[in-house]
Amino acid sequence: MEQKLRATLITGRTIEQGVGKERGKGSEEYYVSCAVCFFDKSDMIKLGIKNGSTVRVTSKYGSVIVKAQKYRWGVMSGMVFMPCGSWANVICGDETYSMGMPLFKGFPVEVEAAPHQPVLTLEELLMQQFGRNSE
Amino acid sequence: MSKTINNVVCPICGCLCDDLEVTIENNEIVKMKNGCAVCEAKMVHGYKSEERILKPMIRKDGKLVSVSIDEAVKKAAQILTDAKYPLLFGWSSTVGEAQRIGVELAEELGATLDNCCSVCHGPSVMATQEIGIPAATLGQIRHRADLIVYWACNPWASHPRHVERYTAFTDGRFEGSEWKNYLQKLKADSGRKKIEMASKRIARVEPPIKPQVCFTGPPPPMLEHKPGRKMIVVDVRKTMTAEVADYFLQIEPNRDYDVIEALRCLVTDQELDVDKVGGIPVDTLRDVADAMMNCEFGVIYFGLGMTQSLGRFRNIEIAIALARDLNRKTKFIISPMRGHFNVTGANTVFAWQTGYPFALDFSQGYPQFNPGENTAVDLLKRGDNDATLIISADPAAHFPSVIMQNMLKHPLITINPDMNAISRLGDVVFPTQWCGIEYSGTAYRMDAVPITLKKVVEAPPGILTDEELLIRILEEVRAIKIKRGEPVGQTEAKFTHPNTTKTPPVNTAQKKPKRATKKKVA
Numbered sequence: 001m002e003q004k005l006r007a008t009l010i011t012g013r014t015i016e017q018g019v020g021k022e023r024g025k026g027s028e029e030y031y032v033s034c035a036v037c038f039f040d041k042s043d044m045i046k047l048g049i050k051n052g053s054t055v056r057v058t059s060k061y062g063s064v065i066v067k068a069q070k071y072r073w074g075v076m077s078g079m080v081f082m083p084c085g086s087w088a089n090v091i092c093g094d095e096t097y098s099m100g101m102p103l104f105k106g107f108p109v110e111v112e113a114a115p116h117q118p119v120l121t122l123e124e125l126l127m128q129q130f131g132r133n134s135e
Numbered sequence: 136m137s138k139t140i141n142n143v144v145c146p147i148c149g150c151l152c153d154d155l156e157v158t159i160e161n162n163e164i165v166k167m168k169n170g171c172a173v174c175e176a177k178m179v180h181g182y183k184s185e186e187r188i189l190k191p192m193i194r195k196d197g198k199l200v201s202v203s204i205d206e207a208v209k210k211a212a213q214i215l216t217d218a219k220y221p222l223l224f225g226w227s228s229t230v231g232e233a234q235r236i237g238v239e240l241a242e243e244l245g246a247t248l249d250n251c252c253s254v255c256h257g258p259s260v261m262a263t264q265e266i267g268i269p270a271a272t273l274g275q276i277r278h279r280a281d282l283i284v285y286w287a288c289n290p291w292a293s294h295p296r297h298v299e300r301y302t303a304f305t306d307g308r309f310e311g312s313e314w315k316n317y318l319q320k321l322k323a324d325s326g327r328k329k330i331e332m333a334s335k336r337i338a339r340v341e342p343p344i345k346p347q348v349c350f351t352g353p354p355p356p357m358l359e360h361k362p363g364r365k366m367i368v369v370d371v372r373k374t375m376t377a378e379v380a381d382y383f384l385q386i387e388p389n390r391d392y393d394v395i396e397a398l399r400c401l402v403t404d405q406e407l408d409v410d411k412v413g414g415i416p417v418d419t420l421r422d423v424a425d426a427m428m429n430c431e432f433g434v435i436y437f438g439l440g441m442t443q444s445l446g447r448f449r450n451i452e453i454a455i456a457l458a459r460d461l462n463r464k465t466k467f468i469i470s471p472m473r474g475h476f477n478v479t480g481a482n483t484v485f486a487w488q489t490g491y492p493f494a495l496d497f498s499q500g501y502p503q504f505n506p507g508e509n510t511a512v513d514l515l516k517r518g519d520n521d522a523t524l525i526i527s528a529d530p531a532a533h534f535p536s537v538i539m540q541n542m543l544k545h546p547l548i549t550i551n552p553d554m555n556a557i558s559r560l561g562d563v564v565f566p567t568q569w570c571g572i573e574y575s576g577t578a579y580r581m582d583a584v585p586i587t588l589k590k591v592v593e594a595p596p597g598i599l600t601d602e603e604l605l606i607r608i609l610e611e612v613r614a615i616k617i618k619r620g621e622p623v624g625q626t627e628a629k630f631t632h633p634n635t636t637k638t639p640p641v642n643t644a645q646k647k648p649k650r651a652t653k654k655k656v657a
Contacts (some may be wrong), residue, residue, distance in 0.1 A: 008388050010371060012439065013293040015172060022147065022177035024186035025532060025555045029176075061537055074373025079388065081372060085532050086556055092535035097447060099261070100253040100510025101496060102535050104443045106371075106388040126559055129536045130543050134199055134559035 002046050007080045009059065009109040011092065017083035025086075025122060034085030037111070038071040043078070049113050056114040057082070059091040059107065059119045064125075065117045080111060086125055144588045146228070146571025147176045148294045149473035149581030150273075150301070162592050164572070167374055171295035176573065186553040188566035192504075199564060204597070208604075211524070211563045212611035214546045215244055216619075218522035219496060224511045225528030225550075227251035230576025230588065234477075234484040237526065240246035240609045241497050243616075243624055247520065248495040250481035251474075251528050253510040258442040259471040260482060260492050262451035269458050271468045272582045273300075278307035280468075282430035284367045286454065287391060288438020288472045291375035297472070298379065302434075303366040313364050317379055330543070330649060365426060368396070370440060383632045384423065386413040389445040398424050400599050429459055434468040442471075473581035480579035515541045524548040526601065527567075529651070531556035550604060567601050568594040576602075586598035 020030030037057055041047075049055060053068045057080070064087050071081060082088040084104070093103035126133040143155040157178065158166035167178050190198040191207035202210075215221050223241050226234050227250055241248035252260060262268075276283075283302045290297040298304050306312045361381060368380040377383040386394050389414030397412040401424035407417050427433055435458060443449045454469060461467035473479050482492035489495055491504035507513055511530070514520050515538045522545050531539055532555065539560075548560035552569045566572050571588035579585050594600075599607070613623040 010388065010440075013289060014294065015292045015375075018173040018292060018295075019166070019176040021223045021532070022173055022181040024181055024184045024553060024558075025529070026186050027184070028212070048291045061535065071372070073375060073378060074385070076372045079372065086536075089532070089534060089539070094512065094516050094535050094537045096507065096513055096516070098513070099505035100257050100506045100512055101443060101447055102251075102254065102512050102538065105440065106255075106444050112293070122556060123559070126556065130540060130560055132194075132197065132560055135555060 003112060005043055005047050005080075005111045007043065007078055007109055007111060008106055009057070009091065010079060010081050010105045011084045011088045012081065012105070014057055014083045017085060021085075031121060032086070034083050035046065035066045035087045036069045036083065037066045038069050038081040039111075040075060040079070041070055043080070043111075044070060046074055047111065052117060054114045054117050055110050055111050056117065057091055057111050059093065059109045061093045062090040064088075065114050065119055067091040067119055074120040080109065090125070090129065136160070140589070140591050142589075143591055144571060145170055145178070145580070146476045146569070146578065146588055147174055147177055148476055149479060150294050150297050151476055151578060151580040151586050152296050153586060156340055157321050157591050164577040164592060173295060182552070182569050182572050184553065186555075187595075188552065188554055188558065189598070191566060192561075192564040194562045194564075199561075203482060204599070204607075205563060207563055208607050208611050211548045212615055214522050214548060214563065215240075215246075215524065215608070216615045217492040217611055218244075218520075218545075220520050221246040221524065222514055222520040223248050223524045223526070224530065225251065226481040227478035228527035228570075229601045230477065230570045230574075230578060231480045231484050231585070232576050233526070233570075233605055234481055235488060236602055236605040236609060238488040239486060239624070240605060240612065241495065242502075243609060243612055245498045245500065247509050247511075247514055248485070248497065249509065249511040249514075250409070250478065250493050250517040251533075252478050252482055252493050253506065254469045254512065254533060255439055255474050255478065256442055257493055257506060257510065258448035259437075259451045261448040262455060265448070266452050266455050266459075268455055268470075269468055270464060270470055270582065272584055273580065276432075276434050276468065277301045278303050279309050280307075280364070280434045281310050282365050282367070282426060283434040284369065284427070284433070284435045285380070285472075286369045286435055286437040287371070287440025287444070288436060289370070289376050290436070290438075290472060291379070293438070293474065294378060294472060297436075298366075298376070303364050303379075304438075310364050313366070316363065323524070332480040361473065365430070367423060367426070382423070384415055384419065387413055390414065391441050391444055391450045392446045392453055395457050397495075398427070399453070399457050399460055402428060402457065402464070427467070428464045430465055430467075430651075432466045432468075433461065434470065436470055436472050438472045439474075470582065477578040479581055479583055480577065483579050483583060512538050515539075518544070521545045522548070524550070525557050525561075526550040526605075527570075529555040529557045529629055531560055532657055546649070550601065560612060565604055566598050567604055570601065572598045576600075585643060 016033035020033040023029045049068045055068045123133045139162040140157045143157045144153045144450050156168040189200040304314045365383045366380045368377040369384045371388045394413040458467045458469040486492045489502035494506040494509040496503045496509040518541050546562045548563045549558045550565040551558045558564050573594035575590045616623050
C-alpha cells in the first residue's frame with residue numbers, strides 16, 4: 001500500500017454535478033456530486049481506500065479533502081477526475097499561458113488517504129478559502 | 136387550474152432544446168416533459184428553491200443585510216464609478232438584450248468586459264479568428280451527418296440531449312437513428328457480463344487488476360463497413376458518451392495536438408515513422424482517418440478537453456485544419472460544444488456591438504481586444520482591477536480559488552437569480568428574474584441560431600429583469616458622472632418601472648383611416 005499517489009488531475013462535467021448546480025449551490029445534491037474525486041480501481045487498491053473514504057488531493061496551488069469514488073466507466077489508472085465546482089477549484093492553478101484559460105485539466109496532483117477528516121460544506125469551504133460566506 | 140405550454144425553450148445548455156412541454160399550476164411549474172435531468176432540476180425544482188434571492192442585499196459588518204432596490208443600485212453605481220478599472224464579467228446565462236446594455240455600461244465606466252467563454256471556448260473563438268471555421272446548423276447535421284466525432288467532450292453529462300436530438304440517435308431526413316442498434320448492443324453486452332459473472336462465481340477467482348494502459352478499446356470493428364451513422368469518441372477517459380459510441384479512442388492527457396496532426400498526415404497520404412501517437416497505435420488512427428475520408432458528411436464536435444489542455448487554441452486550430460483537409464475529399468464540419476445557453480450570444484452581441492467577441496478593455500475610451508491581458512483570469516491574477524460586477528455567472532464555482540482571492544480584495548457586485556457561490560461572497564447582491572422562465576429574450580444556440588426564450592410564469596413581485604436592472608445601474612452611473620462634471624454617453628434605453636410596462640390599451644375610439652374610394656367617372 002502506498003502513502004501517496006501521484007496522478008494527473010482532470011476536472012470536468014458530470015450529469016450529477018449538472019443536476020446539483022441547477023438544484024442550487026447550497027443543495028445536498030451539489031455537495032454530494034462535487035465534493036468527490038473519482039479513481040481507477042487499481043489506484044484505490046494502491047492507496048488502500050474504498051468508495052466513500054475521505055482523501056486529501058494536493059496540488060501546487062492548494063489542498064482539499066473530498067470523498068473517493070470508483071470511476072465506473074473505464075480504466076484510467078494514473079489519472080484522477082473531479083467534477084468542476086468549488087472543491088476542485090481549490091487545487092486548480094492560475095497559469096493561463098497568456099490565453100485567459102487557467103489550469104483545469106492535465107496537471108499533476110498528489111492524493112493520500114485522509115481518514116476521519118471532514119469534507120467541508122460549500123459555506124465552510126468559502127469561509128476557509130475567502131474568509132466570508134452568506135451567513 | 137393547470138395549463139400546459141408547448142415548445143418551451145430550455146435555458147440551460149447550448150443545445151437550447153425547444154420542444155419542452157411545461158405544466159403550470161398556480162403560477163408554478165409542476166411538471167415538465169421532454170427535458171433532460173438537468174433541465175428538470177432547474178425548471179421544476181431549482182428556480183423556486185430556497186436558494187432564490189428575493190431582496191437586494193448589502194454586506195454590512197461582514198453580514199449580508201436586506202436593503203431596498205434603490206439603495207442597492209446607488210451603492211453599486213457608487214462602487215463602479217469610484218473604481219478606476221472595474222471588471223464586468225459573466226453574461227453567458229442572460230439574454231442578448233441585457234448583454235447589449237452591459238456593453239454600454241462597460242463603455243460608460245471604461246471597464247474591462249469579459250464573458251464566460253474566456254474559461255471555456257475562448258480558445259475556440261481565437262482559433263476561429265486565426266483560421267476560420269467550416270460550420271453548419273444543427274439541423275443540417277441532424278438530417279445529413281453520417282459520421283459524428285465527439286473529441287474531448289462528454290455530451291451525455293454536459294449536453295444530455297445533443298446525441299438524441301441532433302446527431303446519432305435522431306431520425307434525420309437522410310440518415311436514420313442508431314438507437315435500436317445501440318439497444319441491441321446493450322443487450323448483447325449485458326448477456327456477456329452475466330456469463331462472465333457466472334463463470335467467476337463458479338471458478339471463485341478474483342479478476343486480475345487491469346494494467347495501466349491508455350488505449351483500451353477492442354480492434355476497430357471496421358468502421359467503414361458499418362451501415363448507418365457512425366459515432367467515434369476521442370477522450371482521455373471513458374465516459375458514458377464513449378459507451379454508446381461505435382468506437383472509442385483513449386488518448387493520453389495533453390496529447391490532442393499530436394493525435395490530430397497524425398490524422399492530418401494520414402488524411403493527406405503521408406507516412407508516419409512511429410508506432411503510436413498519444414498512446415494510440417498508428418494502424419488504429421489509419422482506420423479512423425479512412426472512416427473520416429469515406430463518410431459523406433462528417434462532423435467533429437469538440438469540448439473543453441481540447442481548449443483546457445496544453446496547447447489551448449492551437450489544439451482547435453489544428454482540428455479546424457483537419458476539417459479543412461477533409462473537405463478536399465468529402466464534406467466535413469467542425470463545431471465547439473458551447474456550454475451555457477447564451478455564451479454564443481455573449482460573443483455574438485459583443486462582436487456586433489464592439490467588433491470583438493470577448494476580453495474587451497474600454498479604459499482608453501474605445502474597445503481593445505487582447506486575450507491574455509483583458510481576460511478575467513489574467514486581469515485578476517495581476518490584481519489590476521479594483522471592483523468587479525458579476526452577472527449571470529458563478530466564478531466562485533468555476534475560477535481557481537487563487538484567482539477568486541484576488542477578486543475579493545476589492546468590492547464585488549453580483550446579479551444572479553439564486554444564491555450561488557459568488558452571490559454568497561458579494562458585497563452588493565442583486566436578485567433578478569430567471570430568463571427563459573420568468574421573462575422572455577433572445578439566446579443564441581451553439582450553432583449561432585437566435586432563438587426566443589419563452590416566459591412561462593410570473594416572477595415574484597419587486598424583482599427586475601437583468602436588462603431593467605442594468606439600465607437602472609447605468610442611469611445611476613450617468614447621474615453620478617454628471618454631478619462630477621464628467622462627460623456621459625447617450626442611450627435610447629430607458630428604465631420603466633415593471634408596473635408601468637403593461638401593453639397600452641388599444642384605443643378603440645380611434646377611427647381607422649378610410650380607404651380612398653375611387654369616384655365613379657360618369
